[in-house]
Amino acid sequence: MNREYAEGYLKGYEEGMREALEELIAMTCRKSYTSTEIQILAKNQRISIPKKKALKKGQLELALGSSLDAKEEQPAESNQDAAPGKTLLIKGEGNQQAMADFRDLVRAGWDGLCISRTCPKDVKQFVGKDCTVLWLTKADPMAGDQDRDEYLLPTETAKMQTVIRNFLSKNKGKPSVILLDGMTYIITNTDFRSFLKIAQKLKDDVNQARSLLLLPYEPKNLPESEVNLLINEMS
Secondary structure, eight states, rough: OOHHHHHHHHHHHHHHHHHHHHHHHHHHHHHHHHHHHHHHHHHHHHHHHHHHHHHHHHHHHHHSSSSSSSOOOOOOOOOOOOOOEEEEEEESSSHHHHHHHHHHHHHHHHEEEEEEEHHHHHHHHHHOOOOEEEEEEOOGGSSSSSSSGEEOOOTOHHHHHHHHHHHHHHHTTSSSEEEEOOOHHHHHHSSSHHHHHHHHHHHHHHHHTTOOOEEEEEEEGHHHHHHHHHHHHHH
């Protein structure tokens, strides 16, 4: 793959998403959607375009072996570059956007590791592709139908770090993505400083392995000082 091809593909990818959105809007106008529902649908889809483009850019950069930033402007609605070796803080209530980004990358061929408050069965059904999932929960492994190895207590930070380290070692130099979803759950069962130390180490490990870390967070669940520290350390 050469640079010109990658840049042309990236531009066409963005244009294609916009055209697909306009077609979707036109289709919904022929159904029983209200004008308000259509406006909300359009707004949500348009907001997601820069992030999806950034994720696709990261995939192309990994295949190309170099950055496209020299000639590519940053998306207007996004100040973060979702590229190999990066940590992407995803602000928002719930994990919907982060999970959708994770799904898109896994479906595009990236190896994925998801550590989440959502049970593995539901994550894998949503992603639709094979990926590794650890369920952050205090549920009894013997009482469910999940594989015992898929359970992870929020206090088992050593086990979590071991799983992540093995995943990165296995996929070093290959397209891979980690979704660490459950920040608030881990913090409330340990403390913020303990989580931050884990996140700092994970950020460095991801950078060295040329992987990508998706880290969703909800500012309202943390004091402002901790939010600022998280952003400063992880951005």
